[in-house]
Amino acid sequence: MKYAKNILETIGNTPMVKLNKLTAGIDALVLAKVETFNPGNSVKDRMAVKMIEDAEADGRLKPGGTIIEGTSGNTGMGLALGAIVKGYKLVCVISDKQSKEKMDILRAVGARVVVCPTDVEPTDPRSYYSVSKRLAQETPNSWYVNQYDNLSNTAAHYEQTGPEIWEQTEGKITHFVVGVGTGGTISGVAKYLKERNPDVKIWGIDTYGSVFKKYHETGIFDENEIYSYVTEGIGEDILPKNVDFSLIDGFTKVTDKDAAVYTRRLALEEGIFVGNSAGAAIKGVLQLKEHFKPEDVVVVLFHDSGSRYVGKMFNDDWMRERGYLDDEITKAEDLIKDHSDKPLIVVRTEELVSHAIDRLRKYKISQIPVIDVEGFVGSIDETDLFRSYVEDKDIAEKPIKDIMGKPYPIVQANTSIEEISKLINKDNQAVLVDLGDGRHHIITKHDIISSIK
Template sequence: MKYAKNILETIGNTPMVKLNKLTEDIDALVLAKVETFNPGNSVKDRMAVKMIEDAEADGRLKPGGTIIEGTSGNTGMGLALGAIVKGYKLICVISDKQSKEKMDILRAVGARVVVCPTDVEPTDPRSYYSVSKRLAEETPNSWYVNQYDNLSNTAAHYEQTGPEIWEQTEGKITHFVVGVGTGGTISGVAKYLKEHNPNVKIWGVDTYGSVFKKYHETGIFDENEIYSYVTEGIGEDILPKNVDFSLIDGFTKVTDKDAAVYTRKLALEEGIFVGNSAGAAIKGVLQLKEHFKPEDVVVVLFHDSGSRYVGKMFNDDWMRERGYLDDEITKAEDLIKDHSDKPLVTVRTEELVSHAIDRLRKYKISQIPVVDVDGFVGSLDETDLFRSYVEDKDIADKPVREVMGKPFPVVKGATSIDEVSKLFSKDNQAVLVDLGEGKYHIITKHDIISSIK
């Protein structure tokens, strides 16, 4: 009989899959190492178990102990499998930009999940780096994993992932492309491959808002490079010890939008349902195509499963909110189609200015048309209202007609965006769209800017 003694024995030996449609313009064989076939559905299973076993061996992790780690979700899942099989408790500290699915999955496998803000410095006591360390200090019989600086991370990929890739390509691999986060995967695989063939090129995929690419090219840790980004699982605002820059030949950066769009393309055009960093990785391959020759064998690694991003990259509303869906927006009516069912907020000439202010606040808007029995006769803008208030503190009790400006221009729904844009000026902050049958909607500068792809 053939069976695994426990779920941990099923980790590894993931398939290599040829990519076809997305890579048809690349003059090389492009193969994907699909790590979602691991039991925890990500490449992180490999290093999670290795880190646990090494900590057990040298006494850092003792029987009945508590494992504590800051994670984007996938390492937490791998640690959870190890904790369940080996009898440990687990606390996962996760940033609030990670998908709800990741948090729910961690709780489903018994982890306690602590959520921290994303937009803080690594040294901030609220960051998930700091909170992880603090919990480890406060929790008796605990072990702080620290996947960023724990070199068992790199060792796992040197011992497992690298040899698998070498064997599966029969040593013909010429390029390895992978997203870089903690650095364990790229460094471990690179070390193994370069030992067997120093000519293999190693490319890291970075994201905008991360320091890796510039640091690799210049040796400068530029804090101006650090800002918030959407892409999950790759990029950092620190330099983990697991990133061995001497083994990496170069980096390419991929935008949040491209990472999200190509995550969906992998599912729709290749039938490979993988996560956000995989979208970044395949876009990175496409950006590097001039480096490949017809006889080359390019391997790209896909870290995790698309099931962890159902509420994000695979959700049309989430994608549309961020301008990631390439809907054709050419006319005025296209700009407001997602909220055209909402009524236009207006104020009447004889209402008090305080009423208009209440409406601006209630609906979180900055401009409001003024109407009387004949139709649109004026407008109010929060900037003008503020200026008027500075000059006259009693303005709130005056009728709107005494402070209103000129009415907003009105256009038909079929008016081009170019024509609508020309109507905006320092003195005019909005345009009204006539949708017919007495129905109107408002277009602001924000709507115009949001339509820019």
């Protein structure tokens, strides 16, 4: 009989799949190494188990111990499988930008999940790097994995992933393209492939907000490049020991929007339901197409499953909020379609200024139309309100009609954005859209800016 003794024995030997539609404009054979076929649905299963086994072998991880790691979710899943099979406890420290699905999955496989803020320096005591280290110091019989600097990470891909790719392509691979996070995958695979054929080119996919590309090209660690980004699983604000820059021929950066859009396109056009870094990786391949010749064999690695991003890249509302969906926006009704069902916030002429202030604060808005029994008769703007307050500290108890400005212009639902833009200026901060049946909605400068792709 053929069977695995436990789930860990099913890791590896993932399929290589030819890409067709998305790569139609590339003069080369493009193959995807689809790592979602691992039992934990990501490439990280390979290095997670390798790190555990090496730590067991040298005594860093003892029977009944607690594994502690900072993770974007996928390494945590691989560690969870190892912890379950081998009898360890697991604490995963994760940043708050990671998808809810990742956090829920980790809890489902028995991990304790600690969530930390994303927008802090790595050395900040609240960062998931710092919290991981602190928990390891405070927890008896624990082992801090540190996937970034743990070279068993690279070793796993040198021993497994690299040889698989070489064998599956019969040694014909000419380019390997992969997103770079901890650096273990690119460095381990690169080391193996270049030992077999030094001419194989290794390309890393980086994201805007990460330091890898510039550091590789200049040797400069530029802190000005570090800022928050949406793409998960690739890019860093540190230089992990697992990133061997000497093995990497070049980097290309992919925007958050392109990574998200191409993640969806992989599902819709290739039938490959994979995660956010895969979208970045295939867009990176397209950006590098001038480097490929017809006889080349390009292998791109897809890290994880799309199931971890159903609330993000595969959710239209999430995509639209960030301007990632290329909906055609030409008219007033296009600008407000996502919130046209919400009631228009107004104040009445005889209400007090304090009521307007309460509504500005409660609804987090900057402008409010003023009405009376006849209709729209004025407006309240937070800038004018502030100016009035500076002049008169007792203004809160005065009626709205005493300080209100001119009423906002009213446009029809089919009015062009160009016409609306002309109406919004330093003297007029908004326009109202007539939706019919006595319903109106407000358009502000923020709505216009948000429509820019």
